[in-house]
Amino acid sequence: MKFLVRYFVLLISFSSVAQTFTNPILPGAYPDPSISQAQGYYYIVNSSFEYFPGLPIHKSNDLVNWELIGYGLDREDQCNGSNNLLDVQSNGGIHAPTIRYHDGTFYIITTNIYSPANGPTQFINFIITAKDPAGSWSKPHIIDGAPGIDPDLFFDDDGTVWFVGTHDKGDKNANGIGELWVQELDLNRWQLKGERTSVWTGACGGCCLEGPHMYKRNGVYYLMAAEGGTSFNHAVMIAASDKITGPYDSNPRNPILTTRHLSKDNWVHSTGHGDLINVTDGRWFMVTLGKRGDEQRESNMGRETHLIPVSWEKATVRWEQVSDNEWKPVTYEFPVGAPETGKVERINPIPFKQTQQYQDDAFNDNFDGSKLNLEWNFRRVPKANTFSLSARTGYLRLYAKPEIIENRGQASLMGFRQRESDFQYSTSIHFRPEKNGEEAGISLFQKDNNYVNFTLIKEQGIMVLRVIHKDPKDDPKILKQEILSSYDGQIMLKVISKNHQYHYQYSLDHGQEYISFVRSKGDLILSHRTSSYTGAYLGLYATGNGESTKAFMDINWVSYQGFPRT
Numbered sequence: 391m392k393f394l395v396r397y398f399v400l401l402i403s404f405s406s407v408a409q410t411f412t413n414p415i416l417p418g419a420y421p422d423p424s425i426s427q428a429q430g431y432y433y434i435v436n437s438s439f440e441y442f443p444g445l446p447i448h449k450s451n452d453l454v455n456w457e458l459i460g461y462g463l464d465r466e467d468q469c470n471g472s473n474n475l476l477d478v479q480s481n482g483g484i485h486a487p488t489i490r491y492h493d494g495t496f497y498i499i500t501t502n503i504y505s506p507a508n509g510p511t512q513f514i515n516f517i518i519t520a521k522d523p524a525g526s527w528s529k530p531h532i533i534d535g536a537p538g539i540d541p542d543l544f545f546d547d548d549g550t551v552w553f554v555g556t557h558d559k560g561d562k563n564a565n566g567i568g569e570l571w572v573q574e575l576d577l578n579r580w581q582l583k584g585e586r587t588s589v590w591t592g593a594c595g596g597c598c599l600e601g602p603h604m605y606k607r608n609g610v611y612y613l614m615a616a617e618g619g620t621s622f623n624h625a626v627m628i629a630a631s632d633k634i635t636g637p638y639d640s641n642p643r644n645p646i647l648t649t650r651h652l653s654k655d656n657w658v659h660s661t662g663h664g665d666l667i668n669v670t671d672g673r674w675f676m677v678t679l680g681k682r683g684d685e686q687r688e689s690n691m692g693r694e695t696h697l698i699p700v701s702w703e704k705a706t707v708r709w710e711q712v713s714d715n716e717w718k719p720v721t722y723e724f725p726v727g728a729p730e731t732g733k734v735e736r737i738n739p740i741p742f743k744q745t746q747q748y749q750d751d752a753f754n755d756n757f758d759g760s761k762l763n764l765e766w767n768f769r770r771v772p773k774a775n776t777f778s779l780s781a782r783t784g785y786l787r788l789y790a791k792p793e794i795i796e797n798r799g800q801a802s803l804m805g806f807r808q809r810e811s812d813f814q815y816s817t818s819i820h821f822r823p824e825k826n827g828e829e830a831g832i833s834l835f836q837k838d839n840n841y842v843n844f845t846l847i848k849e850q851g852i853m854v855l856r857v858i859h860k861d862p863k864d865d866p867k868i869l870k871q872e873i874l875s876s877y878d879g880q881i882m883l884k885v886i887s888k889n890h891q892y893h894y895q896y897s898l899d900h901g902q903e904y905i906s907f908v909r910s911k912g913d914l915i916l917s918h919r920t921s922s923y924t925g926a927y928l929g930l931y932a933t934g935n936g937e938s939t940k941a942f943m944d945i946n947w948v949s950y951q952g953f954p955r956t
Contacts, residue, residue: 412954417810422663428496437487442469463518480839482505485539486540501515516530538557538567553574567598569590598619601663611633658680678727690836692926693925703724705724706719757946759779767804788930788945790802790941791932795835801933803929803930803931810954813886816883816949819883820880832931853874854871854874881897892910
């Protein structure tokens with residue numbers, strides 16, 4: 391019998407209490423958000439790095455309830471050749487996209503950072519387009535001669551289109567994040583044209599200046615960017631100019647959003663890398679990344695997407711001499727992030743009246759459809775014939791491959807984003823290996839060198855259940871293993887995160903009784919705090935451990951329930 395339960399948390403106000411929503415609006419590994427609107431809806435795209443499908447796209451009509459509708463990169467022909475995502479390194483791949491809508495077409499511009507096994511790192515800036523943001527999206531249009539990362543695409547009122555990029559400070563041709571530049575872009579030929587102009591080194595003079603976005607409001611051009619590095623000093627900075635090519639004057643009240651002035655124990659930290667949206671009634675909001683500090687200032691979810699209100703206030707950037715005895719102030723209006731508190735709040739007034747936030751902290755899949763649920767991701771483009779939804783009706787079949795989880799590998803490994811630090815994740819699998827070394831089960835993973843596998847493996851003709859933890863600094867370590875003498879080919883596996891521990895359990899009688907297997911000391915083993923670009927995933931894994939194999943695992947269902955910490 392299929393196991394399918396849906397949990398909803400309905401956040402609703404009563405009487406005179408204002409309706410509220412809870413941040414993050416996109417829980418789980420959704421960093422570097424960019425937002426656009428078209429035809430009554432809002433759309434967010436996020437970085438995906440080495441994960442596939444890449445460039446997840448969410449849709450909303452109220453800014454707080456978001457539906458995953460597709461991906462900008464969901465075909466192998468978008469991810470090979472010059473835009474290689476087949477063997478991309480950890481923390482490489484797709485960085486900081488921008489989504490924009492113009493004249494009936496959606497555009498996403500982004501960077502693929504690819505480091506070949508031999509040779510210099512490549513910074514591949516490209517654009518994809520679609521009429522429908524749910525897809526399908528075009529093949530990448532690579533923009534030659536565009537250094538740096540995190541590009542922005544800006545459509546001006548006069549019909550010109552501009553590329554906004556980064557490069558090393560003082561070197562227009564060097565990849566880097568010290569200075570912003572602008573150059574006109576020919577969308578008919580997908581080529582830069584005219585002169586490149588360096589326009590801004592940021593409010594801090596070029597320290598980790600990245601993620602630029604350009605806006606135009608009341609005839610004034612604004613450049614907004616992230617600065618300070620994507621950790622505790624992360625921040626959103628902004629500058630203004632009367633001309634698109636500058637010079638740009640920094641807002642004297644920068645940063646307009648940060649947590650660098652707060653305790654590192656604040657509920658969310660490292661906020662930054664924002665994008666602005668002007669809603670239909672004239673109000674402004676910002677989407678921004680931030681890390682929840684659930685425990686020890688970290689969480690397994692990595693960088694997530696949050697929403698804050700924005701207002702505009704005047705600020706004098708400098709004084710300009712107009713005569714020998716007369717000076718006048720040069721004043722611009724600048725955005726003020728979260729004007730009432732100056733920070734990302736957990737609980738916030740709902741953006742639109744007569745709406746309410748539905749937070750679904752569950753993910754359940756019984757594999758009855760003809761297509762794989764959009765929530766499932768792979769580390770890199772998977773090899774052909776990695777899975778099937780038709781080999782056995784009502785089951786996902788995951789085929790074992792020789793590949794194991796390792797740097798640049800295309801293992802039979804798939805998962806969905808962990809959304810809360812406390813959770814329960816379980817699955818029912820059928821696995822009958824024929825050869826020694828064939829292995830399958832659950833994997834909780836964050837990087838090629840940071841994972842926990844709760845799996846069955848055949849050794850010397852005997853079925854063994856084990857939990858292995860791979861830490862970035864150490865070799866894989868067996869936390870526990872034991873022989874399953876009564877295993878008949880079917881097992882249910884469960885992982886519970888509770889009281890800052892992982893509890894591993896299994897059942898051989900279809901869930902009537904779960905047996906406690908082992909506990910791990912900490913629930914932050916997947917935080918990888920030194921490089922938490924990507925959050926943790928909960929998923930499935932099958933391998934021949936280096937040997938060719940015909941083994942496979944049939945998965946009847948998976949069930950995940952998150953439990954938000956207060």
